[in-house]
Amino acid sequence: MFVFFSFFPLLPFKIKGLPVFVFACFAFFVFKKKEKKFDFIYLINSLLFILYIGSLFYSENIQLGLSLLETTLSLIIIPLIFTLYSGYKKTAKTILREEFTFKYIYIISSFILSILIFIISFQYGNYISTKIELSKFLSRLNTGFFWINEHPIYLSIYLSLSLLIIVSIFKNSKIKVLLLVIGLFQFFILLLLSRKGVIISFLISSILLFLITQKRKKTGLLFIMFFFLISSFFVFKFTPDTIKRFKEVFDIKSYNKVEKNSSTSVRYGVYNCALEKISESLMIGYGIGDVQNELQDCYKSKSKVLVSENLNSHNQYFGILLSVGVLGLIIFIIPLVINLKLFFIRKDYLAFSILLMFVMFMFFENILDRQSGVILFSFLFNFYTFKNYSLKNNE
Structure with missing residues (x-):
């Protein structure tokens, strides 16, 4: 079942969700063959999505909010699939063998x-x-x-x-x-x-x-x-x-004015607006449907370049703060910290490094706002949670 995710880098954008669909079909089979109690602990990884749903109640742009919920659906579907999978007896040896296959096919695909x-x-x-x-x-x-x-x-x-x-x-x-x-x-x-x-x-x-x-x-x-x-x-x-792109970071000119051809300059302008808007609604944010409109309002007072590009916050943590506030960010970070600790204690250093790398990616990109990022993150995060938690319980 994991092999479909190993082809993810080569899948056309329109069918990026295919591995999730196949995975879900397998989970339905597992549900019918249930042999033990489900481990609902994996659902903790889906709490951010639940908060996103709640934020619709104070979002004005419901249509955009629903569209973003559809994009981030993997945040709840994949943890739910692993929860169903936990009800079916699977040996640690088989889990490790599937991981082995995933690794080598993924390398070939990449x-x-x-x-x-x-x-x-x-x-x-x-x-x-x-x-x-x-x-x-x-x-x-x-x-x-x-x-x-x-x-x-x-x-x-x-x-x-x-x-x-x-x-x-x-x-x-x-x-x-x-x-x-x-x-x-x-x-x-x-x-x-x-x-x-x-x-x-x-x-x-x-x-x-x-x-x-x-x-x-x-x-x-x-x-x-x-x-x-x-x-x-x-x-x-x-x-x-x-x-040149790396030199921009150390060039003082990048922070004086937003220049279209300078990615550092553009990001600096975006971050200024994101922080300004976060400070105005720190506790609950603006709701998942209204974040982009709030950013655009700020861009209008800062730069025509930012307005024309219609950029998101380019930082996942800023994006969460803008959507659901401090509470949402805390609820998102807690599972990350728990699992980083679990992976390190279990000496699954690859899982630890992968999650750490995604944590750092999120400082530079809203990877959970696009299918290509959210599906890959959610699968790897929940697979390694499942693997390490299952092996820990089997010992």
Whole structure:
């Protein structure tokens, strides 16, 4: 049943929900074969969605609110599926075997995705005589390539997860050379996509995972430096725009005025408005349907660029505060903290690193407001909760 999620990076945007549907069908079968009591503890991961429903009562734009609830439906469906699954006897050995299959197929899917991205990059330059025109290249990815239509941020998230899995299995793998080649290529594509927040989140999580699982710390650090330098060399050589995007962060001009061609400048403007609006309705927010209208009202007084782009808060925590206030944010964070602790105590360091990476992603993107992010997050979060909680109870 998990194998369908391993193809997630290659699925067209319109059918991203297919793995959830298949998973739900399997859960219905499990429900009919129920052998023991359900473990309702997994439903704690769905409390944010319940608060979103409640916020409709003080939202003015009900239609938009319902649309956003439909997008985030995985936040409650997937925990519910795992709750049903808990009523069917499944050995720890089988669970681990399914995870093993998921990991390797997901790496292959992400590798194919990185090849497709690499092929498209040749339409905007080449790697011998010219540079890659980064802005046009990224715009093309966003508007669609082959059968895929995905924002570069989510493409980067798919590759980051694959790389994290490679780091976790590398030590005990019999195909180290192949994994190294695949990893280097995917990391090159990740840098080529130049999503600053995703790259930073991945680097912190992967280095932490590598050092935790690596007995020879000095050797591990040298390997990480080699891996990073080789990939960075090719990106910086052929896409100087990537360097420019990182330099923006340290340029004081990025914080003086909103400039359309500066992602750092745009984010700074968005965050200013988000914080301003949060302070005006801190306790309960504005309701899931009214957040964008409130941001747009602020954008009108700040910048025409922000108004025309109609941007969300670009920070999941700000988005939750704007929707359901401080209570909502606390209720969202509590399961994250509980599970991070569970994964670490259980020594499931991959699960710990994946969740940590998503926690950091959310500082830079509203990944729960788009199918591509919310489905992947909800599945991984709840699967590893289920795995570790089940194994803990079976001991």
